[in-house]
Amino acid sequence: MPKLCANLTMLWNELDFLDRFEAAAKAGFKGVEYLFPYAYDKAALADKLATHGLTQVLHNLPAGDWAGGERGIACLPGRVGEFQDGVGKAIEYAQALGCRQLNVLAGITPAGVDADTVRETFVSNIRFAADRLQAAGIKLLIEAINTYDIPGFYVHGTQQTLDLIAASGSDNIFVQYDIYHMQRMEGELAATMQKHLARIAHLQLADNPGRNEPGTGEINYPFLFGFLERIGYQGWIGCEYKPATTTDAGLGWARPYL
Numbered sequence: 001m002p003k004l005c006a007n008l009t010m011l012w013n014e015l016d017f018l019d020r021f022e023a024a025a026k027a028g029f030k031g032v033e034y035l036f037p038y039a040y041d042k043a044a045l046a047d048k049l050a051t052h053g054l055t056q057v058l059h060n061l062p063a064g065d066w067a068g069g070e071r072g073i074a075c076l077p078g079r080v081g082e083f084q085d086g087v088g089k090a091i092e093y094a095q096a097l098g099c100r101q102l103n104v105l106a107g108i109t110p111a112g113v114d115a116d117t118v119r120e121t122f123v124s125n126i127r128f129a130a131d132r133l134q135a136a137g138i139k140l141l142i143e144a145i146n147t148y149d150i151p152g153f154y155v156h157g158t159q160q161t162l163d164l165i166a167a168s169g170s171d172n173i174f175v176q177y178d179i180y181h182m183q184r185m186e187g188e189l190a191a192t193m194q195k196h197l198a199r200i201a202h203l204q205l206a207d208n209p210g211r212n213e214p215g216t217g218e219i220n221y222p223f224l225f226g227f228l229e230r231i232g233y234q235g236w237i238g239c240e241y242k243p244a245t246t247t248d249a250g251l252g253w254a255r256p257y258l
Contacts, residue, residue: 002225002257005031005057007204007240011247018048025052027251028258033058033238036066038089042096049097056097057236058141058176058202061129062086063105071145072105074129075122075154077113087129091136101139101201103176104129106154122154123167130170139201141176146184149211157185158192162199174201178240183208183219190224194231203233206241213241213250221253 006024008017015023018040024032032054037045049056064070064079073079073086090102106122130140144161145153155161158175165173177200179189186192193200207217214221228237243250251258 002228003031003236004254004257005029005033005055005236005238007238008032008034009036010240010242013243014246018044021048021052021054023247025054027248028255029054031055031057031236033236033240035060036062037093037097038062042093045093046096046098056094056099058101058103058238059090059093059097059099060103060105061090064107070107071150071153072107074104074125075107075118076110077117077121080121080125083125084128087132091132091138094138095136100137101141101174102129102133103141103143103202105143105145108150108152109154118154119164119167123164126164126173127168127170130168130172134170134172140170140173141201142173143176143178143204144181144185145178146181148184149181158182158196162196165199175199176202176204178204179219179224180204180206180208180211180241189219190227193228193233197231197233200233200235202235202238203228204238204240206239210244211242212244213239213253215253216244225257 006029008020012020012023037059064073073083094102109118133140142155142161144155144157147153147156161175183189207214207219209217
């Protein structure tokens, strides 16, 4: 049976963020993830987790000016110091929340910068982050994102992700495989997940088109859940989708697994 965690950035948007923890627990989720915790006090977040019996599964490293359109800074030359400071901040939050894995968002490829420089910057940054996280007992994850939703996003394919991990030389970097993003970029979902299972530490889901809940589009999630169980995937699956109506109204697909 899949281990589903609720993405509180995407779900229950009609509620204040801190109230979404209770909503997730009432719906039957045992774990939560979200993009960023940094606007909130660590103790307040930890209290919500404890009160509702939830596991903090994942959050991202700081990703620059999100409201201004940045989608990560790890590939940006000239922002290395900011990136490194963000790693320290992310570790503080992860330790306070009991979170054992952090995702790095590569960012949008900067215009006018040599491709080798961008790659070297990203590889150096993930090596730095992986080392610091390993000392804290935390895994570093890398997510590839489709370039239809975020044009120019630097990491946009599974093999590219694996090549960047190999270039880092680190054994503490893993793949966050987002089924929705990779359906848009590559397809071959089941074969890809099986081939790279040992390197995949976390999955995320949404249907396509529309990025709504499973059952609204073309992806056969009942098949994929059974397939993942057969091949022995043990990690969490983050529900990172946009509810077609309201979160609670659209949870019918998940109830057999909660």
